[in-house]
Amino acid sequence: MEVKNCKGCKKLFNYIGGVQLCPVCREALEDKFQAVKKYIYENPKASLVEISEDNDVSNTQLRQWIREERLMFTEDSVIGIECENCGTRINTGRFCRRCKETLANTLNSAYQKPAVRDEQKKSQNSASRMRFLEGWNNSN
Ligand SMILES: [Zn+2]
Ligand SMILES: [Zn+2]
Incomplete structure (x- = not known):
């Protein structure tokens, strides 16, 4: 077992993989996530800054949740992040639909060759x- 410093409270804890957070902070973060999800549901027009300020969550954390596709926004939502490939505005995930398709095709055709x-x-x-x-x- 590996011992690491928690990224949240800096205390040492037994690291078991995944997020570098102690069980306490991990649970707190999960609570926060649920709160944010509820907040977005109740305030569909809120911007990332508003969500971050009203819920005391960092912008980075919010974006991470969006990248992980845990937070979803509607098509007409003001919230968006950039496709990691072409920079197009997307509502969730890492790539826009077009890049996702292109990437899937490239992966399939080049899967075994390299x-x-x-x-x-x-x-x-x-x-x-x-x-x-x-x-x-x-x-x-
Ligand atoms: Zn902690
Ligand atoms: Zn794209």
């Missing part, structure tokens, strides 16, 4: 290393 190429490179490397070792042994 791995195969890497394998070949690796075996070539070890082959040349073998030759080098043989030469070294002979000269010794």
Whole structure:
């Protein structure tokens, strides 16, 4: 088990992966998330700044929730973040619909090829290393 400093309260805690928060802060954050979700539901026209100020949540945290697709906004909402690929305004997630499709296509078509190429490179490397070792042994 790994011991880390909690990003929230700076106390040491047993880190089990995921968010670097102690169980107390993790729970507090979850409470906050639920509060924010409720707030957005009740104030659909609120801006990110308003949400952040009224709920005492950092803008960074809000954006992270949006990236994780935990917070969703309606199409006509004033809230938006940028697609990580092309910068288009999106309501949730990391990429706009168009980039998502393009990325999915690229991933599918190139899925196995790079791995195969890497394998070949690796075996070539070890082959040349073998030759080098043989030469070294002979000269010794
Ligand atoms: Zn903590
Ligand atoms: Zn995009």
